Amino acid sequence: MGRKLFITLVLVCFTLAVFSQQKDSVKVRLNHYTLTVGGGWTHFINNLEYGDKNIQNNFAGVSFKFYWEPEYRVSLGLESGYYHLFKVKYQAKDNSTAEINRTVVPLLLLVRMRVVDNFYLGAGIGLAFINNKASSGGKELITKTTSMSNYEVSGAYIYPLNKYFLVGGECKVFRFANLNDWMYSIQATFAVKF
């Protein structure tokens, strides 16, 4: 696991390096901030080894980001959001139906880098609050888990509409380590710059 993670991260860094060899288009930019809201499709990569009958793993998700964007390529930020990982339905022997849902709220520290005009690559580390809801026979059971060691890698295209507003699209992959949950998401984003 460690080696793969390491090589993955090396590849991400090399990618940053390769892309950064493009003509530096930075003129003079001011230090500013953006608030971004994103929404779109999420897909839980089904790695359940047991109890994966009738799984639904495509949902809509939202994300919220705050970035400090200094004058150069690198930006720092915070991200949160709400994602529905999966829903599993199960028919018990007595014909009753059980349903299990897992949702997650990440809280990540982000580093983002502009590689060429309007294209960005990013990585994030941080916490994830995982909720598991099991429902059967009209009863609901919610259990909560905090995952301490999680990461995200992302690629984004962001187009400035004017001085204050930006729209774009973002692809990102999450790993929530505690339960080895993997998810990717494609989102449309809308940002306000100030």
Place this chain on the structure above:
Amino acid sequence: MKIKTLYLAGILLFLFGCNKDALVPIPSAGPSSSFITETNPLGKPSKEIMEGVYQVTSGSDKFGEYMVVKWNPDGILLTCKNGLHFIMKAGHLDSVVFVQGYWRDGYSDATGLCNMYISKSEGGASIVSGAGTTNILIRGAYGDNNNLPDQQLTLQYLRPISDKIKNANFYILGHRAGGRNSDRLPVSENSLAMVKFTQQLGTTGVEVDPRISSDGVAFIYHDADINIRLTQKGPLAGDVSAYTWLQLSTFVRLIHGEKIPSVEELLTYVVDSTELRFVYLDMKSAEAVPVVIPIQQKAIQRAKEKGRDLLIVMGIPNTDVLNALLAYPDYQNVPTLCELSIDDFKQANSVVWAPRWTLGTQNDLVQQVHDLNAKNLAVCWTIDSPGWIRDFLNQGHFDGLLTNYPYVVAYYHYIQE
């Protein structure tokens, strides 16, 4: 642009690639490589002759100078001082005894195949006939991983296990039903499969971890939460005791695919299907105490009816469990193991005192426990380092050791004069 695409493809490949934690598989040279099933089983007198302390005359650089050979219900264990051990089966064809299996280093991932034999003139005939001999030479070879054995290993019989040790009422207790997941065993900790497997490692008793489900079923599971260390990845997560027994049975499988056992299933299995002599119910919740006691009593009764020499004790690891026990009617008649002070031991009318090993041998307190009642026992937990195991056996007066490496305890116990 192509290079960039390749980089991205590489990232995705590594991100989504299958990533299993390391396991140590049981080595095999192929489906037709084992001939032990073609041999005839050995009788009890033959097994008793084979047991003993052997000198390693070839292979001592790896396995040390001596090896202990000890039979168990599923085969024969050859164990060394450094955690290396052989899990073997044996049988005979005519007057030749064949011993086949694999070796494993309990402290690392090293493993390999092993094939050995005892020729007719080197003890085979005597063993098969059941007539005693002290001239046994076990010859053979061991290899690495799935490779055919090619490195010489020879064991020369030195002496039998001493009568003092044979007659001692000493318990080799396997942690978490006999072994931990982190030691990369082929079966899951706290499972019925582990209870069966651990006898091959030399255990004579097991420690297990009872909890209680939200609908009041006592089950065996170590951690407080459902996690991927203990279970195959499934849809449930969070506090394991928040779920009903039906939910746990339906949606949770242990890391090697076994079901979580209920306390009742596990005790019934121990009574009916093993030769284990000690079960230590290391209570993980005070709420489970009144639920587990009737199950414990039922299993004790079942063992009695079957003529089994089996001690089943409820562990008292903290004051919450102690208070729950003291609140139980007729608690004095519940066989318990107290991990707390001697005063608590007396208050609970426990039959076993079990301090943490890091407190030392505490021979004076062990003596106090023995003085209170000759049938009282003292065991300590959880001792894993070969040096400390040796010292505790040589210098301490405990009646048993709880360990993750039962073959190391077995070596240092059975080799004592």
Place this chain on the structure above:
Amino acid sequence: MNLRFTFFFMVMLCGTLMLSAQKTVPNDTFDIKNHTMQFPRPHKLWGFKISAGLSMVQPPKDLLENSYQAPLVNIHMIFGLPWNLSLESNVTTLVVSNQLTLGPRFTYLYKNFGVKAGWDFAFIYGQLRQAGFDNSLAGWASYPNLSVGYKLRKMSFTLKGELMIVTRSTSKTGENEIYRPTNFFNGGTLAFYIEQRIHKNKVFVIGIKDNYEKFYWPTWMIFTTFNRYYHVPELSFAWIL
């Protein structure tokens, strides 16, 4: 009331941030070789440089069964000496486990390429007296290390490898002292760092590191008998102050 206050606070915050953003960038003579800490380059004589950072670590399950995880806090310091020499020190802490390293470096810079070789001496101390543990550890180790780097004007890339030799360690479990073997080779680490200008002349460091070791020092106070190597990945962010 709360809503009004939050609205007022947000307006004030945005206004302040916008005003603070209206600064122009001065004439730019920046060269990252004067600002890095990982990229091999000669340091100003008697000059002092310091960075603060956080590392996210995923220790192996074998060592931390109940997944106690927390970020490592790291302070990295460099003190410039004559003849392309420098003195480097790292203080890394997980509260229950701490490491202090100190060691010399020799650096050679040729055009945009740099090489740095060094030898760190480390003191490790940890104690854990909760969650059923009663362990402490003190130990000494050596880290011979080599870094190679390449720089652009505002960005540098550094690959660093180091070996770990444990010269002495003693752990205490309850009342018992446990001596681990001394002078043993514990494995090594391989790390990759990107240092990049982030704001004014400040530099931000992104690092990834694979520790391939038998004993990973932050988890040392948990005494285990395992004799196998583990990969322990670290992802770190640091700010050169």
